[in-house]
Amino acid sequence: MSARTVFRPYASLFAVPGALAFSLVGWLARLPIPMIGLGTVLLVAGETGSYGLAGALSGALALSFSVVSPQWARLTDRRGQSSVLRVQVSAYLLFGAAFAVAVIVGGPHWLWFALAALTGATSPNIGALVRARWANALDGAGRQTAFAYEAVVDEVVFVVGPPLVTLLATLISPPAGYLAGLAIGVIGGFWFAGLRATEPPIHAADPSGPSRRRALLSPTVLVVVIVYVAMGTVFGAMDVVVVGFAQEAGRAAMAGVALAAFAFGSLVAGLVYGLARLPGSLAARFLGCAVLFGIAVQLVLVVGSLAVLVPVAFVAGLSIAPALVSGTSLVEARVPRSALTEALSWTTTGLTLGVTAGSALAGAAVDAWGAESAFAVPALAAGVAGVLALVGAPLLLRARSVDHPAEPLPAASGAG
Structure with a gap:
């Protein structure tokens, strides 16, 4: 092929x-x-x-x-x-x-x-x-x-x-x-x-549908955003810990290589996930991907050298994009069009809050324990993300999707 x-x-x-x-x-x-x-x-x-x-x-x-x-x-x-x-x-x-x-x-x-x-x-x-x-x-x-x-x-x-x-x-x-x-x-x-x-x-709000406030405070949006906060904590912590680890090893430039490997793993997985036609509901896919993310990031606990860090970062990164894509897809399917942009923005907010918290926690951990021990911060945050997804599973599996038929765009020449 x-x-x-x-x-x-x-x-x-x-x-x-x-x-x-x-x-x-x-x-x-x-x-x-x-x-x-x-x-x-x-x-x-x-x-x-x-x-x-x-x-x-x-x-x-x-x-x-x-x-x-x-x-x-x-x-x-x-x-x-x-x-x-x-x-x-x-x-x-x-x-x-x-x-x-x-x-x-x-x-x-x-x-x-x-x-x-x-x-x-x-x-x-x-x-x-x-x-x-x-x-x-x-x-x-x-x-x-x-x-x-x-x-x-x-x-x-x-x-x-x-x-x-x-x-x-x-x-x-x-x-x-x-x-x-x-x-x-x-x-x-x-x-x-x-x-x-x-x-x-x-899109005007549908009088017969859920209110805008109810849609945005739905169990689906809340669970996904909370899980994303934990995932963002992993990303913020990895940035700090990897830089500290490379500096302690006397090879600061390798931090960029390791972080690029983390991102490249996600990039590869994102391309594959976009082509896959997976069985199960959107909620089941998100739960599976979130749990996989929580497990995969635990690999950072075995890092003891830069030679190990780079391949571990790549493998752990493979779990990122599927979790993010499945969560975004789930939110998109569960909110009305009249609240879609706001709902998607809340997912970004969750990640951003997590990154900010992760950077602060990891910085304190590096100062207190050293960079190698501080890998416990992203590992713990990833585990929390998986657990939070499982705790929210009953809420996600009970909720229903909103019917969103695609609306063809005008066949205009040029996008302006």
């Missing part, structure tokens, strides 16, 4: 009019996600020499994004993607640039924190917008493939973004990486907002 035949389901995604444009622009607009966070650390540390202050500001940015992003998504479901995104990106540019200026000119620290929080609060959640467009255009099988493809795009973003921002900050100046990420986000955001032909229509 040729590679062309194997990957035909992915190629068929781009037969949807305008899909290639909104997916590629969505990739560009998501690139700043890792660049802004790391760029903030490099900017502040470069200007002040304080990594503690830099980490606190990066955390403030991430936390404000987590809290406010679903509110933007709710407005998007009510008003449409393009109009809301233009306002959001304009504010993002204003506050993001003001934060950089405040740091560079040495403004008061309280102003730095205020502007960092405002920058995070206005950061667009492009991933949720892209997935909402796929969900609007495809049926169930096609959505699984599209969501798997987007999970791969997310991994590529986190493989490309950190080295790029580090290179710019190192070779040019500390602010360069942060400002490049901000510029890419603004350009990508406005470009994405201009792709009107593929924008999902506004």
